Amino acid sequence: MEPSTYTGENAAETRDMDAVARFYVKCALWLGVHDPVFVDAYFGPAAVQDEALTVTVPPDRIAGYAADLLATLDGIDPDHLEEAGRMRHTHLREMIRALKIRAGILAGENLTFDAETEALYGVAATEDDPAWYSELHAALDARLPGDGDLSVRYRAFMDSFVVPPDRLESVFAAAFAESRRKTAERLPLPAGERLEIGYAAGEPWEAFIRYLGNGTSLVRVNADLPVTVDRALAYACHEGYPGRHTMRTIREAALVRARGWIEYSVVTLASPLATVAEGAAVLGEEMIFPGPERARFFEEVLFPLAGFEQADADLFDAVVTASTALNLTGNARVARGHLGGALSREEACRLLQDVLLLEAEAAQVRLRLIEELRAYPVALAQGYRIVRDYVGGGADRWERFVHALTEPVLPGDLTSNGSPE
Known part of the structure; x- marks a missing residue:
């Protein structure tokens, strides 16, 4: 059974960032089932959470969905968006990318700690004195x-x-x-x-x-x-x-x-x-x-x-x-x-x-x-x-x-x- 009728693949047909964002939220909630510290708060529509949590989605599939969503965003030209839309496009990409990395790690992918830090948080782990x-x-x-x-x-x-x-x-x-x-x-x-x-x-x-x-x-x-x-x-x-x-x-x-x-x-x-x-x-x-x-x-x-x-x-x-x-x-x-x-x-x-x-x-x-x-x-x-x-x-x-x-x-x-x- 598919966890939702919406996936990153058919989002590419609509090129709709609202649809991408809604499915990203479901992916985050699914991942939170496997990683208790991943989701710190959720205050969106109860219907979205209820729909997401009716099924359990394994981390490898969540990573695949995230890859589809990133491909969808690649099909949206930021230059055709107004300033707020461009900012949303950039930040939504970073949210999905981090989710994909975290889901991949839970699915068994290996990253060095420094690579994990940079991939998830966008900063380098530096030496201290x-x-x-x-x-x-x-x-x-x-x-x-x-x-x-x-x-x-x-x-x-x-x-x-x-x-x-x-x-x-x-x-x-x-x-x-x-x-x-x-x-x-x-x-x-x-x-x-x-x-x-x-x-x-x-x-x-x-x-x-x-x-x-x-x-x-x-x-x-x-x-x-x-x-x-x-x-x-x-x-x-x-x-x-x-x-x-x-x-x-x-x-x-x-x-x-x-x-x-x-x-x-x-x-x-x-x-x-x-x-x-x-x-x-x-x-x-x-x-x-x-x-x-x-x-x-x-x-x-x-x-x-x-x-x-x-x-x-x-x-x-x-x-x-x-x-x-x-x-x-x-x-x-x-x-x-x-x-x-x-x-x-x-x-x-x-x-x-x-x-x-x-x-x-x-x-x-x-x-x-x-x-x-x-x-x-x-x-x-x-x-x-x-x-x-x-x-x-x-x-x-x-x-x-x-x-x-x-x-x-x-x-x-x-x-x-x-x-x-």
């Missing part, structure tokens, strides 16, 4: 209280800033409220957008966000696991405002609803578009709380709510800055080394302990996540660098940031020209 980590370790060593093993001191310091469970709700509410207020000062949020924060217990995750469509996101925080106060603000900015929730509400309104581009109703974590989008979400905290503003927010708002000494806010902020940089780049380093074959599992765990200062059990958990996400940590680190360098420090930095956050943008779009269109 071990001395850079040493410099961050030296900075932490100079700031952290006490003597002895750096990782032990670091973990003890961070453990002292775990938010008590009975204060967790007020800390998260304040972090999300302030990040939303500061975001709304810089860009208009769609009418009716809403982010709901809830709390759970007995789950393996610390927190997660799910975009439900119609401008609504659901955040769930695990009250059973220790959450340091910086994580509340990081979630508020990266997942909420001006991060993923903001990005998806604006793109849903502007692309899916206003233009009818259904391909943006399925959000995948493997495409060159995801590289920029995720990089912009990571940069969001720095945009909303630049320079000393984050330390001041810790001191004046979050520390009192959590019951911490306000005098410790500057030191805490400095430690978090260093550890965030270690994690972003270190995760990518371990992913490339381990999945590229240069590091055994034991060596990768040791590197996570030595470089990211994780304890042994946490290193094992982190490595399992890296193995599941594969090249995504590299794309996240590279996407952050690309967006940060593109945004720069000039007077138009917010204009540039909003462009990278809210528009569908490829890595090359930000590195090949100097200003947003």
